[in-house]
Amino acid sequence: MAKTVEQLTAELNLLIENSKQNELIAKKLFDIETSVLSARSSEQLLQNLLDLIKKQFSLSGIYLLLASPPPISYLLNSNLQSNWHKTHTKQVSSDTLKQYHPENQPFLSNQLASYQHLVPAPLLAQAQSIALTPLTLEGKLFGSLLFCDNDPDRFTPQLGTFHLQQLAVKVSLCLSNVLIREQLDHMAHYDRLTKVANRRLMEICINEELIRQQRYGSHFSLLFIDCNKFKAINDTYGHDCGDKVLAYVASQLSELIRENDRCFRYAGDEFVIMLANQSFSEASLVAQRLCQFFTEHPMPYQNQQLNVTISCGVATSNGSQTMDELLKTADQQLYLSKGHQTQASE
Template sequence: MGSIEKENKEMRRSLHLLTSKVERNEAILRSFFEMEIRLLSCSSLDELLDLILIEFRAYFRLTAVNLILLDPESAARTLLDDYTPPEPGHSLRFVNNQRLLKSLFPTPKLRIGELSAPLKSIAFPSTPSVLSSALLPLVRHNCLIGSLHLGSNDPTRYSEHFDYDYIGHLASVISVCIENCINQQNLKRLSIIDMLTKVNNRRAFDQEIIKELSRASRHKTALSCLFIDLDFFKLVNDNFGHQIGDKVLQAVGTLLKKNLRKTDFIARYGGEEFAILLPNCDSEKAMEIGNQLRQKILHMVIHDNECKPFRISASIGVTSCTAESFAFDDLDAQAHTLLKAADEAVYQAKDKGRNRIEYRSLPDMKPELFHSLSTSLNDR
């Protein structure tokens, strides 16, 4: 084989390697672009975390993906009450200050390659098989807000001898997405949460009852409603002051959240009145639940400004509906009917001496009666 032929063969080989490298890089960039679009489309923090902690691992063929988030005021944790991070443990951690993050990033720059044993124990505490990694600092407004760790059992996967600009860009996108999800969800939460008791507010309840009635109608299941009105609450404010009154409301809100299912919906409906929706719950079970709550409220001990204990009681009204309870398909009318019956049951409980529970069945509703019902409720 002549020298020219050898040279041509070597050139073709080099060209083939170069072409393969370009195609591989294009594929990598395309995959990162596709993932960037998915990140930006996430509307909630738990959806975003699932994408990062679960799908990243399969999509990029990684051994481990871990995330540390700075959350000094529990703004993120508050949004993740029902979220379970993927196994193994430590895939998601929250920190209240930057001390741990600063140990990973003395300067907020991407860290690539094999980690020292101390750093690996921080970045991948449950995955010692990681042999190379990319640690991504998450920065917003010049503040280090977190750290994303991509780990591989391939020692050549991440090397300090190569540039990883696309990973650095991905870190910026993730930082923006985390901040946006937290801010948007907290704004939404502020609009539907009663800030004193930390349960839902009346606006949220009015929206939820329509959803639950629709769901109950579709699945042919029962829906029960409880109204809880604290007895002689005005006397608490008059005798102990509004701060103690607020303390009572907070304690009741906490008690209700602790003693009901996650599928139940609790709201502060008025000043000292709470409303509860119990999906897939018939009248008998609703009465049982209501009486348990009444007893727990009665045995709850509150302390006044001088640390003297006192108790408070509640009157509870209960009503239930099934798919057969209504003669017409109007969710607003059904909601008004349900609320009116529960409200009347509360007044019945108070008329009979308070600290008791009463059940009020739904009237037979006719379409022509709805207008007068709605008018009377809205005028209250």
């Protein structure tokens, strides 16, 4: 039977309305993509992303679910373990996440009684429907954006998911670019063996601290550290043991200093620690405490305890020295300290 003019008009109006809605959604997606492209870190990207999506699509809540264990090694780095991530993300087993995203498709539901293990309690209290949008990197499912709405008809299994799929692809691409950039930056500035910052980042940080001192008058100190009898350890136990010693020393130094202090691998078995707002006497006490710790805590190795000890030299900036001059002073103090230790042991 032929359609009436009224029916054709109604269908045309519906097509026009759907076209307008699609155009509006496309513009929102474009605005979101443009905004997050400028993010310089994965945390900044995710923070901006969640805020923008919640605002643009008038959601009652949004959350990030992350697969555990991560399917990609560089998702393990500290950038995904900040306070912001701990507040806005939740670890979900990889198998659980895959159940909701067969073939990496979005999942929608307005029957929330079965999903309390996914939705954080504060969001669940006001949510009537949810959408899970899969996020992939290198073809692997690593997370899901959880959208919550207080309208039970907002996300239902009957709803089309084309725009959610578009959003998932854009987010995954943007995040992939940022994470790769972060990974390259991390490789350029951190020592692969010891996991602490390398000499290149040390030079950047010390020069920044010198500029800060000239501008604000804040002082700082450096510790120049090396491992005692490191060559003998290598000769006796082998280079594999020597590598473990370096990793042990680096990890312990990093744990023993304050959060705003920095530990760097300078070269070989030498490390540098930058102590913010520490005078010479304060830095000397830190050096004594570090040396004492290693004397009292031998390194476990193959069912035995290795006596791994360190020596420290101290230099405090007065605002007029260069970085090289400070390091030279600390290095000289290190060898004076080693000389005193040799005399004391004789």
